[in-house]
Amino acid sequence: MCSFDARIGTDWAFERYEAIRPRLPKASYEKTSQPAANLAEVASHFDGFILDAFGVLNRGETPIPGAVDRITQLRDMGKSLIVLTNAASYTRAQVLEKYHRLGFDFTPDEVVSSRDLALAALPQLPEGQHWSAGATVTDSFDDVPHRIGQLLDDPEQYQSAGGFLLLSSGRWTDQDTQRLITALRDRPRPVVVANPDLVAPREDGLTIEPGSFAHTLMDETPVTPIFFGKPYQDAFDAAISRMSGIPRHRIAMVGDTLHTDILGGAAAGLGTVLITDHGLFRGVDVHPFIERSGIRPSWIVPTT
Numbered sequence: 001m002c003s004f005d006a007r008i009g010t011d012w013a014f015e016r017y018e019a020i021r022p023r024l025p026k027a028s029y030e031k032t033s034q035p036a037a038n039l040a041e042v043a044s045h046f047d048g049f050i051l052d053a054f055g056v057l058n059r060g061e062t063p064i065p066g067a068v069d070r071i072t073q074l075r076d077m078g079k080s081l082i083v084l085t086n087a088a089s090y091t092r093a094q095v096l097e098k099y100h101r102l103g104f105d106f107t108p109d110e111v112v113s114s115r116d117l118a119l120a121a122l123p124q125l126p127e128g129q130h131w132s133a134g135a136t137v138t139d140s141f142d143d144v145p146h147r148i149g150q151l152l153d154d155p156e157q158y159q160s161a162g163g164f165l166l167l168s169s170g171r172w173t174d175q176d177t178q179r180l181i182t183a184l185r186d187r188p189r190p191v192v193v194a195n196p197d198l199v200a201p202r203e204d205g206l207t208i209e210p211g212s213f214a215h216t217l218m219d220e221t222p223v224t225p226i227f228f229g230k231p232y233q234d235a236f237d238a239a240i241s242r243m244s245g246i247p248r249h250r251i252a253m254v255g256d257t258l259h260t261d262i263l264g265g266a267a268a269g270l271g272t273v274l275i276t277d278h279g280l281f282r283g284v285d286v287h288p289f290i291e292r293s294g295i296r297p298s299w300i301v302p303t304t
Helices: 010-019 067-076 092-102 114-120 174-186 210-220 233-240 258-267 287-293
Strands: 048-051 080-085 111-113 131-134 148-150 163-166 191-193 199-202 205-208 251-255 271-275 299-301
Touching (some): 010 258, 010 287, 067 080, 080 233, 092 111, 111 114, 163 210, 258 287
Parallel strands (some): 048 251, 080 111, 131 163, 251 271
């Protein structure tokens, strides 16, 4: 269950991303962006596409109109496809089940999730200590070779946990942020963030995501969280490694957000494509945001 706040919109998210900009990777950008109608019109410029999920393939639990057919078309053109998602509440099996339910035919090897990257790199805690996760009620930890508790079901874990894993904002409140700030001030411990996004586009609006309160922790405590996923290099390295040796300049990162998808793709040496009509910039003119940030995609297209 995700909660919405009418105050959380494109302007709020953009300003918050700009505020944390010094903490994000450095990148250089195109001098100009080229327009196109959809991904089919840019396909001749790339041999592989790394696709964000929210705002590119789906909005919440709803597929973007035409996206399923576009993926089929790109496959027929011989393009390599990888989904790179920051959605960290789903196991690999659950991610695939969701995409298949929405009509996409991605295989396990075509999906890279920030959850998988974070879990594979979790530091070993001292003997007898365990991780505690900010997660949904239904989150399963069967894919985790560590002992992980549900932080939001047991407030005692703010004190007893050896480290904290932030997967989901579905049940997270401002009170939880304050509790974690207090706990980390009292006893600093590792914080691993498996979803660096500040917001995510869903059917009814934008939701706050774990990256948002993780940066608040960074502001208010002596702990520097460890981030996995876009826009950080680990995510792009993992996706590129599955692209069968395609040169980076022939791979495009396709996303709806300047500070995660476009910035991260550019920092990794990829071409970039910004989708404007279904994600963070739905219903607004994206060009003033590009000019203010200087984060300029290679291509701007309204829809997948």
